[in-house]
Amino acid sequence: MRLPDRLANTMRWGAVALLALAFLWSAMVVGRSWLNRRPSRAKISLRVMIWGSPNEVNDVRTAVRNFETVYPGIYVTLIPVSGPFYTKLDSMLAAGDPPDVMYVSASRVHELVHDHVLKNLYPYIKAQLHKGRMRWFHNYFPKVINAFRFGRPHHPAYFGLPKDFSTMVMFVNLRLFHQAGVAVPYKGWTWHIYERDVKLITERCQSRNAQVFGGALVTTSRMLRNIVWTFGSHFFRSPHGNELDFIDYRTMRALHFIRNLRYRQRTVYNRIGVGFTQRSLRAFLAGRVGIIGPWGRWFVPQCLAEPQLDFDVVPLPHARNVKPVSLISTVAWGMASKSRHPHAAFKLLTYLAGPPGQLITTRRGLSVPSLRSLAYSHHFLRHHESPHHAQIFLSEAVGGRIVPGIREDRTFDRLLRDTIGQSINLDSGAPEEAAIQMAQRWRAFLHSPLRRGHFAAMPWPELIASGFVLVGFGALILLLWALRQRWERESLGGLVFISPWLAGFLGLTLFPMILSLFLSLTRWRPITTLSAARFVGLTNYQQILFHDSHFIHSLWITFIYTALALPLGQVIALVLAIFLHRPRRGAAAFRFIVLIPMAVSSVCLGTLWLTMFNDHHGLINELLRPPLQLVGLHPPNWFGGDARLWATPAYVIMSFWTLGGAVIIYLAGLSRISESLYEAAVMDGASGIRRFFSITLPMLSPIIFFNLVVSLIASLQIFSQAQVMTNGRPGDSSLFYVLYIFQQGFEYFHFGYAAALSWLLFVFILVLTILVFRTARRYVSYDGVWL
């Protein structure tokens, strides 16, 4: 059926008109919000940067709006960041243009203070106290505010005022406790009783619909520390030292305890794999877990949203003869040292961290107010949306403990996840071996030349000066070279046509590339300005090539991924395109279908595909199980126990899903092959296969070549799906190369190191691409002649 030309024409113009209307509408909306965005009278403008759930953002917005009505001269922009907070903060800090007020978590404050990112608030506080204001400053929970207190005993320095905190507790499902006939341990309990209770609940509460677990242990690095504390041990020898004290019998007892309950007795949630914590929390919300923890107050609103869940909180268990101890997790409001309006920013900060701001956030119940008067008031305790024993959050604070801050907290967590985490979260390897490995790696990190060495400042002025000289010199040589060439009018025309790209390259791309090359020779933390960079020579490269096990590993799995995904994907795409190209019924619908997956935002990929790849009820394993069972095999636990082997293939399978892009490129190429060629071949009596090899392939070769080069570059840089789905986990089984770069640069703040990694990748890709170009002459023909 063919549309009449007039109708087709009308449709085309209709589509254009629709597009124009959509653009007009969007331009109007954008223009309106642009006009509305700044009140003209405000003299002082402050920026506040936060993270958090939509509810939390709304609370802060309310507080900020109230502040603006109290101080009409100050205008506040709230920047809620959803996603990688430090990617954004780093860019702003590196540019010397940070937000005035921002969230500062206790685990990051040491790094930020060390690099002079934060302003000492104490002078402002002292001035206020002197005037008799801000009496509520003495009302903070001492342990909570001390997480942000630095300096000597009589000369304190505060780098943040805590907005709230949470102690860790256990959440219990009262219905399951009742069903199992177990008493709820509101007064505290030992791990021994815990072990008994989870066993009783597991045995007595099994239902037909879904498996019930007596307990679930949250063992993220932070929570694992808390568990180890309750067994009477520490990770570090002294509170503020770097010396690990790992192979302690009490630490080992804790690790064995977890492994025993999970994998031997199976009374604790044990469906291992990426998203483990998330899934165990959801299982609790669905009523299938008796006790979950250690976990914090932020979980309460989620529990309250489940009407059928009857829950309460109890203290953490502890080993016999060990005092109960709960980890305090807290976030403060901090002020950037580069703030242009420190006095106004301090006003805002005290408003948000003080009684007015905390009153608003207390009502939401996401956390415990850090002001004692508020915490013990009816706003928090007798709030109608609160578990019955909400005071346990407060009583636990008495014996609570802040994670002793060290600067390399993230690196430590990372190593912990890769070693001990493998043992207890993936059931691979004994804890003792993991602990020895952890100790070795930590020592290697502490003693690496990059960390210990003293390096001179990066000579930026000299570099810039010599850069100018070099650029001038280069331009001169280029000019001389250009003058010796034969320039016809036609050649100049070519330059005019490519000028948009040239402008973009010289203006926007060249400088960032050169700067990153310079940075790869430095030790630079992106939370400081460029002037703080230290010149380390080739130490970064040396460290990467000879001492970094992650480098080899991530390069290897990235190569494996490319070697699988690139050829397979291109063949599949080409076959699909050839089948789709022939005008047959339904081809148009198929062309449409292959494109749809490309429209799915990467933000959602994790939620979608982790469910698809789930070991127990994911669609892929449901499909694979019956045929594999015939030959006595089981489908792999893709992102769980079998991740070391199967995580990369899982990503390859995922990559096929978005092949639609390559398919339409092939289709576009096929459609440009003239029909007359085929007709002539049919006349000559060429078979279908022969026509494919002597007409289709050579005529398509430029497009195949394009797809090869582009997909090669793109698959060696696989990043966004890996970041949103597994972020390298479990262990480092999906730590693809660019993901590793990203983590080094923005999570551990080793930006110079990340730049060096990037330039190594650049060289690898360049070499591979040149190889592809070299071989191209043999199979790419631009005029359709194969020969």
Add this chain to the structure above:
Amino acid sequence: MSSLPPGVPPTITPMGPPRHRRHTHSSLTWTDLLAYGVLIIGSIGFLLPILFLVTGSLQNHPTAISGRLHLLPSQWNIHNYPAAAHQMHFMQALANTIFVTILCVAGQIISGSLVGFGFARFKFPGRDTLFIIMLATLMLPSQITIVPQFLVFRDLGWVNTYWPLIAPAWLGSPYFIFLFRQAFMQTPDELVEAARLDGASWFRIYHRLMLPLCTPIITVVAIYSFLGAWNEYLTPLVYLNNPASYTLSLALAGFKGEYGVARPEYLLAATALTMLPCVIIFSFTQRFVSRSIPRS
């Protein structure tokens, strides 16, 4: 005419391209059967996750947090959609995204074809070196140039505006330049020579001769750059400060809290809403991709 195989919905035929049937068999040939087999299995593979996305977005909350996705939910909970749209300020984000995307697509097509034409049809000293340099700019991971690039855009005063999102599109992206170059290189020399002899200017050749020959490639670039701009995440994250100017992908990320996704059904519903404009655009454009160009 071949009969419709089972499993192919009957509504799909009118969207097809103009037909140039070479074969007028009255029955299915073996290749046709094979082709339909491949296409049906392929489309099931492509569509199943989408189906999960849609049914997942219609689940009620208790089923959603159970972690299972059912192919057919027991209850159809359409309220997830208005709730998700409200939470992400859908209309404002949609307008922002349309504004940015249309400007990006226009820029990519114009600059990509111009530069691609320059690389494909002119001979000038240093052309191939420049082409390799252009490709090489793709080889440095963009994650590492985020911070240096921020310095450039800050000095231009473009932070918290849409310029960092739009301007690069108007200066040509290497991918699309490369694609256009491949297409332009394939057009026969005789056509260009003939036009030159007729006294046509280069711009006229580009505009009147080359572009119409490359409709499928233009469509491909349009689709690609549309998707790229529509789903771009890191650039808006770094450059946009004002929630009122957030794009859809940033608004989507707002569903992810600090401790994971609290309401997966909202995230799925919001994703489905975000996808909808893309799907509508596909249904319009895909017929241009495979349109054969009669040539003699």
